[in-house]
Amino acid sequence: MRTNVYILVDYKNKFSSNYGGQIYRGGLNHDSLENAFSKYGMNIIWKTFSEIDFTNDWSGKIVLYTSSEDNKILYKSYIEDIIYGLELHGAVVIPKFKYLRAHHNKVFMEILRSKIDSNNHSKSLLLGTLEESIDALKANKITFPCVIKAAAGAMSKAVAKATNKKEFIAVVSDMSKTPNLKLDVKDFLRTYKHKGYIPESTHRNKFIVQPMIQGLENDWKVLVYGDKIFNLKRFVRKNDFRASGSHVNYKIGSESGLTSEMMDFVFDIYKKMDIPMLSFDLAYDGKNYYMIEFQTLYFGTSTFALSKDYYERVGSEWVLKPKDENKLEMLFAYAINKYICEHKR
Numbered sequence: 300m301r302t303n304v305y306i307l308v309d310y311k312n313k314f315s316s317n318y319g320g321q322i323y324r325g326g327l328n329h330d331s332l333e334n335a336f337s338k339y340g341m342n343i344i345w346k347t348f349s350e351i352d353f354t355n356d357w358s359g360k361i362v363l364y365t366s367s368e369d370n371k372i373l374y375k376s377y378i379e380d381i382i383y384g385l386e387l388h389g390a391v392v393i394p395k396f397k398y399l400r401a402h403h404n405k406v407f408m409e410i411l412r413s414k415i416d417s418n419n420h421s422k423s424l425l426l427g428t429l430e431e432s433i434d435a436l437k438a439n440k441i442t443f444p445c446v447i448k449a450a451a452g453a454m455s456k457a458v459a460k461a462t463n464k465k466e467f468i469a470v471v472s473d474m475s476k477t478p479n480l481k482l483d484v485k486d487f488l489r490t491y492k493h494k495g496y497i498p499e500s501t502h503r504n505k506f507i508v509q510p511m512i513q514g515l516e517n518d519w520k521v522l523v524y525g526d527k528i529f530n531l532k533r534f535v536r537k538n539d540f541r542a543s544g545s546h547v548n549y550k551i552g553s554e555s556g557l558t559s560e561m562m563d564f565v566f567d568i569y570k571k572m573d574i575p576m577l578s579f580d581l582a583y584d585g586k587n588y589y590m591i592e593f594q595t596l597y598f599g600t601s602t603f604a605l606s607k608d609y610y611e612r613v614g615s616e617w618v619l620k621p622k623d624e625n626k627l628e629m630l631f632a633y634a635i636n637k638y639i640c641e642h643k644r
Contacts, residue, residue, distance in 0.1 A: 301342045302639075306332070307364040307381070308347055309374065314365045317627050318601040326365065327628050335632035348381045358389035363635065366402045366597035372451055375403065393635065394574045398595040403451045406505050408592065415571055416590045423509045429502035432471045436464055443467070444511040449474050449504060458541060460511065475502035512584055518591060519557055522602050523569045523577040524634040526612035529622075530557045531602040552608040552622075559617050562610060564588045575638035576631070600627055 308314045313326040321328060333343050348364075362385055367375040379399055386396045401408040409423045424440060426432050435441055447470050449457035457474065461467035478501060486498045520531040532555035534548050535541060550556065561581060568590060569577045578598035580591035604627075610617045624630065 301340050302361070303344055304336060304341045304635075305344045305346055305360060305362045307351070307362060308345060309365055309367060309378075310347065310349070312347075314363075315631070316597050316600060318599060318604045320627075327631060331626055331628035332632065335626070335629045336635075339632060339636040341632075341636070348378060351381055351385065353384055353388060356389075357385055360390050361639065362390045362392045364392065364399075364596075366399060368403055368597070372403055393638065394595045398572075398574065402594055402597060405448050405452075405507050405592070406450045409507055412590060412593070416568055423507045425505070425507055426471075427503065427505045428500040429468075429471055429475050430500055432475075432506075432508070433468070435508070436467065441467065441508055442510055444513075446509045446511050447471060447474060448507050448509070450506060471506065472502060474506055475504040477501060477503045512582055512589060514584060515582055519555060519561070519581040520599075520602050521557070521562075521565050521577075521579040521581050522598075522600070523565060523579065524630050525575065525637040527630070527633075528557075528562055528565070528610045528612075528617070529603050529606045530555050530610075531605065532556060549605070551602070552606045553619055557610075561588065562617050566612065568593075575634040603627055603630065 306314055308326075312329075313324075314329070314332070315327045317325070317327050320326065329345065336343050362382075364378070364382055367378055369375060379396070382392050382399050383396045386392045397407075397411065401411050406425050409425060413423075424435060426435065432441075443464075444460055444462045445467065447459050447461060447467070452458065459470045459474065461470050483498075483501050489496050490498055515535065517532055517534045520533060522529040530552065532550035561583065565577075565579050565581060568579070572595070574595045576595065578594040580593070582589040582591050606622050608619055608621050611620050612618075
């Protein structure tokens with residue numbers, strides 16, 4: 300008997316992301332996905348988020364879904380409502396809702412990271428306003444140099460460095476600002492009308508602060524699909540500290556210098572997370588490994604597209620293999636099928 304799998308697409312009929320797909324930012328190809336899943340005995344049922352009927356019985360139904368990186372994360376907020384609702388109604392949403400919550404939300408990502416990688420050497424401070432950051436400075440909770448990251452953003456966007464308190468306040472003030480002249484003036488006037496009233500902060504975009512890992516010349520983008528690893532070594536920009544999106548002298552796959560110990564580190568975290576696929580930003584300072592950031596859905600796939608080979612976990616070893624399949628849809632279906640089989644669903 301074939302297994303039904305629901306795939307939820309957005310209002311543009313898009314599912315997931317696919318670097319170099321047939322349509323620019325068009326996601327994975329639906330026909331190719333259906334063919335790939337069919338080989339594993341799965342029948343795809345396509346739905347939009349708005350078509351979900353919560354009066355139906357969703358208990359035990361397998362649901363895959365896309366996310367969104369829309370401006371101000373408005374549509375993603377809607378997706379979160381639907382997916383959390385399905386999870387509450389007993390659906391098997393893949394990945395679990397908590398990982399959707401972490402997508403384009405570095406504050407919640409850090410909360411998960413602290414639980415997933417309890418030995419992490421890059422402790423983060425989670426802040427919601429400029430005022431909270433000033434309090435943190437006064438309490439000597441921030442060391443310099445540090446890295447400040449807005450909650451939403453990709454490819455090193457909304458990421459900045461501060462080497463002293465003055466730079467820190469300037470960066471946070473700009474990154475967290477939430478201007479609304481009419482409401483801000485109205486709220487300020489309340490301080491005259493109501494004794495003791497404290498106006499709302501005008502800087503409420505949440506962000507994180509991390510100690511800067513010194514001396515890094517590169518990091519690795521690592522994609523995990525089941526027991527397969529694709530990777531890309533990225534060097535930092537000239538006169539900068541960021542490697543993500545740098546396009547500087549990329550080294551891919553077997554040319555990247557990724558060691559078996561690094562892959563073991565990534566794979567151990569991957570297994571602990573209980574997910575079918577993972578995008579992992581890995582750093583190494585010569586002593587410690589760092590999980591910089593991660594995503595479990597709707598992440599960039601250029602590392603797969605550019606790769607000529609990959610590593611596969613065989614027993615306890617990593618075996619280098621040539622990439623003989625160029626369709627991301629096949630790899631995606633492979634990872635989902637492996638995940639479902641391992642959970643005996």
